[in-house]
Amino acid sequence: MELLKRYLQAVGEHLPRRGREDTLAELRANLESEMEGREEELGRTLTEAEVASILEAHGMPVLVASRYGSQHFLIGPSLFPVYWYTLKRSFPLVVLAYSVVQIAVMFLGSGIPGDLGHQIGAALGHFPGVALTFWGIMTLGFAVFEYGQGRFFPKMTLPKWSVRDLPPLERGEEKKHSFANGIADLIVSVAMIAWLLAVPNHPYLILGPGVKILHGMPFGLTPEWRVFYWQIMGLLVAMVPLKVAALLPAMRRARGWLDLAVSALGVMILVVMVQVRTLFVANATVSAESMRSLAGINAGITVGLKIALAISIVNLGRDLWKEISAGQHRRADFAAVL
Amino acid sequence: MDRTIKDEATRNSGGRDAVSGELFDSLRLELRRGCLVLAVLAQLHEEHYGYTLRRSLSEAGLEIEESTLYPLLRRLETQGLLASEWREEERRNKRFYRLSAEGERIFGLLLAEWNRINDSLNRIVHKRR
Numbered sequence: 001m002e003l004l005k006r007y008l009q010a011v012g013e014h015l016p017r018r019g020r021e022d023t024l025a026e027l028r029a030n031l032e033s034e035m036e037g038r039e040e041e042l043g044r045t046l047t048e049a050e051v052a053s054i055l056e057a058h059g060m061p062v063l064v065a066s067r068y069g070s071q072h073f074l075i076g077p078s079l080f081p082v083y084w085y086t087l088k089r090s091f092p093l094v095v096l097a098y099s100v101v102q103i104a105v106m107f108l109g110s111g112i113p114g115d116l117g118h119q120i121g122a123a124l125g126h127f128p129g130v131a132l133t134f135w136g137i138m139t140l141g142f143a144v145f146e147y148g149q150g151r152f153f154p155k156m157t158l159p160k161w162s163v164r165d166l167p168p169l170e171r172g173e174e175k176k177h178s179f180a181n182g183i184a185d186l187i188v189s190v191a192m193i194a195w196l197l198a199v200p201n202h203p204y205l206i207l208g209p210g211v212k213i214l215h216g217m218p219f220g221l222t223p224e225w226r227v228f229y230w231q232i233m234g235l236l237v238a239m240v241p242l243k244v245a246a247l248l249p250a251m252r253r254a255r256g257w258l259d260l261a262v263s264a265l266g267v268m269i270l271v272v273m274v275q276v277r278t279l280f281v282a283n284a285t286v287s288a289e290s291m292r293s294l295a296g297i298n299a300g301i302t303v304g305l306k307i308a309l310a311i312s313i314v315n316l317g318r319d320l321w322k323e324i325s326a327g328q329h330r331r332a333d334f335a336a337v338l
Numbered sequence: 339m340d341r342t343i344k345d346e347a348t349r350n351s352g353g354r355d356a357v358s359g360e361l362f363d364s365l366r367l368e369l370r371r372g373c374l375v376l377a378v379l380a381q382l383h384e385e386h387y388g389y390t391l392r393r394s395l396s397e398a399g400l401e402i403e404e405s406t407l408y409p410l411l412r413r414l415e416t417q418g419l420l421a422s423e424w425r426e427e428e429r430r431n432k433r434f435y436r437l438s439a440e441g442e443r444i445f446g447l448l449l450a451e452w453n454r455i456n457d458s459l460n461r462i463v464h465k466r467r
Contacts, residue, residue, distance in 0.1 A: 023412070025424075026388065029432045030408060033389035059405035067409035 003048065004031060007055045014065030023068055031058065074143040079156065083142045087135070092183035094134050098127060099187045103194045182247045189243060193236050200229070222281045231272045235265050256323040263316050270309040277302060374402055376452055378410060379437060379445040382420060387432040411435055419444055 008024050008031075015023055035054060039046055046054075058064065075083050102123040149155045239262050245251045246258040279298050282291060377400050381391060388408050395402055414420045419441035422433050437445060 025431065026433045027408065029430055030388040030392075030404065032430065033387075033432070034404070037389070037393070059403070064405045067405060068412060 001051075003051050003055060004028070004035075007031075007058075007061065010061035011065050014062050015068055027064075031055070073146075074139065075146050079142060079146050079149075082156075083138070086142075087138055089179070090138070091131075091134070092180050094131065096183050096187055098123075098130055100190050103187075103191045106194070179247065182243065186240070186243045186247070189236070189240055193233070193240070196233060196236070222276065222278050224276055224278070228272050228276050232269050235269050235272070239265050256326065260316070260319055260323060263312070263319060267309065267312045267316055270305060270312055274302065274305045274309055373452075374400070374406070374410065375414070376445075376448050377402075378407070378414065379419065379441060379448065382435055382437045382441070385434045385436045387427075387434050391435070414441070 008028055011027065012020055012024050031054070035046055035051060038050070038054065102119075106119045106123070145156075242258050242262050242265070246255050246262075251258065277298070279301050280294060282294060377395060377398075378391070381394055381398075386394065388404070388411060391411075392402060392404060392407050395407075411420065411422075415422055415435065419438060420435045421438040421441075422435045424431055424433050426432075
């Protein structure tokens, strides 16, 4: 019987304190009855090996004890889909928040462009820790909620929903709007704005070591750029809230129009740039040949910008037409369903 | 008996397959889970303690592991479907279980549901054959 006592002691170590003695007494009575039954069948006392075999068949102590626990999971099957959905939807937002903070620190904080590679490496290196912390906090929050519901507050009930409230059917082309793509686009936009804000003070960011060569050149950017620069920056900043709005589930129906508004702002940026007829001017007296070359460069860039503007306007018109047609289709589908 | 079912499953799956065996085990476990509750409730119209209940279920053809049955009894008691009392029998204290009034009511409902499912399944399976 020493094996039985050792077995019960091992099971008891993993049982909840409350009701432990009661459970062990019941388990002992059942196991002893089983052993007696086996002895009756064999007509003799059980050997130690046979007792061990019965106890081993009953199960590993930690597993046996776990089955007496009231809760076997951190997050139960009814809450798990909500947990998983929240985790999936909020993770890109964590990436976004982390990226925005890191970008702001990189470009606006230290102002030491030489450290950029280092800073990017450090930011990437720290991200797994941030992601794990986020996951841990979310999991802990849901586990506490799971434990508390029914004990300290009413159980969660699913909100009422109607199939009519579901978003309209997405057509093939509309499926490109994934949440992760939207977040990535937003991160790139913010990085670009931060980069453009930092460039005037740190030309190194745009030209790298070439900035030293530029200092020796007889050309420079036209002073008009100071005006156009802020116009372009304003248009780029105006894109950010539109891109954020396009990520919101509530704005799903308006996503096509938000994308169009972003494209329209992009066209306006090109319009501003096309207005800058002279992009580069001579700093000092230069030869007539150099002046002709400079005029050629300016004209070439202006033509390039005009072509880009024309293409962008055509694309914008095409997207606008598609959005209007899609809206008409959706209304027709809805009417057909009704 | 369980082993026979499993062996049959392994034979039918062409022996490929630990995977098929695992899948069968998992599906069988799901299938049995609700049935075991029904069987335990049915058997506890008469008073039993853990060991004799397990034996009576086994004699009726339903094998159930001790480590599954004993915690199940506790859970059903916590849910108010069983009532229990400690009593001495054959010079040993044992915990005897019996169906409570609520247990009787729920058992009636579950049995009706089981019969409905069983009838439907029989119709579906026989139709296929």
